Amino acid sequence: MTWLYQYKIASCVVQIDSDTDACHQDMQKFLCLYEKVEYVSADMTFSIRKIDDAYTFVFILPNGHEEVLWTSKDVREVSAALEIHLYTRLVQFLDSKDIVSIHSSVLNINDAAIMFAGVSGAGKSSICTAGLLDSHIYLSDEFTLLDNNGYVLPFPRPMQWEHPTHPAFDGGDIEKTGLIKADYFDFPAATGGIARCHLWHPKHVQRECLPLKFVVLHQYQEDLNGVQCFEIARHEALLALPEHIHVQYGLAKDLPRLNQRIDASCKFYRLHFSDVHQAWQTIKQQVLAEA
Numbered sequence: 001m002t003w004l005y006q007y008k009i010a011s012c013v014v015q016i017d018s019d020t021d022a023c024h025q026d027m028q029k030f031l032c033l034y035e036k037v038e039y040v041s042a043d044m045t046f047s048i049r050k051i052d053d054a055y056t057f058v059f060i061l062p063n064g065h066e067e068v069l070w071t072s073k074d075v076r077e078v079s080a081a082l083e084i085h086l087y088t089r090l091v092q093f094l095d096s097k098d099i100v101s102i103h104s105s106v107l108n109i110n111d112a113a114i115m116f117a118g119v120s121g122a123g124k125s126s127i128c129t130a131g132l133l134d135s136h137i138y139l140s141d142e143f144t145l146l147d148n149n150g151y152v153l154p155f156p157r158p159m160q161w162e163h164p165t166h167p168a169f170d171g172g173d174i175e176k177t178g179l180i181k182a183d184y185f186d187f188p189a190a191t192g193g194i195a196r197c198h199l200w201h202p203k204h205v206q207r208e209c210l211p212l213k214f215v216v217l218h219q220y221q222e223d224l225n226g227v228q229c230f231e232i233a234r235h236e237a238l239l240a241l242p243e244h245i246h247v248q249y250g251l252a253k254d255l256p257r258l259n260q261r262i263d264a265s266c267k268f269y270r271l272h273f274s275d276v277h278q279a280w281q282t283i284k285q286q287v288l289a290e291a
Contacts (some may be wrong), residue, residue: 006042007034010145010153014086014091015042020050022173026079029183030086033138033156033205044089054217057081059089076108079220080187087143087157091246097152100257101246102144104151108206108249108289112213113152115144117244123220123276124188125159128220130280131198133179138202139210143246156181157192159200168276171198179203212262214287215241218279227282228272237268 016031018024021061044058046069055078057070062116070081091101104117105128113201116127138156144154155176164182165171174180181201189195217232242254249257268289273279 005031006037006040007031008037009034009090009155010099010147011038011097012043012092013037014090014092015045015123016047016082018048019056020048020075021219022050022055022075023048023079026076028157029185029199030079030082031203033158035154037205042094042193046082046086057085059085059160059228073186075131076185076187077186078098084261091143094205095247098148098260100146101155102146102241103244103246103249104144105141106139106144107131108139108210109214109284110251111210113144113210114214114216114287115152115212116216116218116284117144117241118218119244120277121220122218123279124218125161126166126220126276127181127216127218127280127283128159129166129169129174130276130282132175134206134280134284137204137206139206144212146261147209148261149265150212150261152212153209153268155207156202156205159202161198161200164198174200177179209290212266214227214267214269214290216269216271216283217241218273220274220276222273222274226273227275227279228270229279229282229286230270234266234268238262244286 001017002019002021002084006013012175049056049059054071054073055075059067059069059080070078103125104115106113106115116124118124125141138153138254141159143155145155175182183199186194195241215237238258241258242251245254271283
């Protein structure tokens with residue numbers, strides 16, 4: 001074995017190993033924010049093997065059963081496959097352990113978790129970035145892992161933007177703060193040529209679980225003048241959240257699951273905005289006033 005790492009994500013220990021150094025540097029770009037552990041029994045294992053002139057990406061179950069996920073002569077394709085299969089398998093495993101994964105970002109503000117849930121394009125990553133640049137601590141930009149006691153478990157997947165800059169943030173200015181580090185990963189595009197995935201690694205990453213105290217249902221609206229932020233009833237928020245769950249069982253099951261695990265003290269807000277900086281300041285002031 002050329003290299004082997006184990007990471008703890010929520011209640012799952014993931015092992016990733018390889019008999020070749022070829023993909024090590026690229027894979028570390030995707031894995032560097034997770035909590036490392038050593039010499040424990042893994043719940044799931046991903047292995048990269050070089051056979052002749054091709055690389056094979058294998059998923060190994062605890063019972064030893066192996067499933068080939070990807071084979072290619074281009075090692076960058078194997079590294080990209082990790083992005084797809086790690087999250088898919090992990091979310092399914094955690095769901096079997098009664099941990100709900102919600103498509104949302106989450107930050108630590110005053111030792112409480114604040115979750116931003118919205119459809120793709122609603123501004124989730126933008127608000128998360130604004131909070132990080134305000135020195136708050138990162139839990140996730142994509143997966144809010146909620147246990148049955150109402151606590152959020154960190155899932156610090158690197159943030160990803162399609163371009164090196166962002167409509168609301170200058171990449172160079174972000175790096176100057178020292179709060180978020182920029183990186184990138186090049187991989188073969190489906191249409192030919194090379195595609196670049198821009199990665200952003202927050203400096204301050206939460207390791208311990210936090211109680212979920214605030215849920216913000218947000219929406220970017222380009223034509224909106226200013227920010228609209230208002231508290232909403234619990235039932236209204238709970239009816240909206242099931243569409244954001246990664247593993248869905250239907251409203252009849254998902255709604256009670258959320259209701260049982262989100263504490264009665266949790267506050268819910270709707271946030272509509274055209275300026276992410278103004279939006280962050282508005283919701284931060286609201287949260288601090290409630291804390």
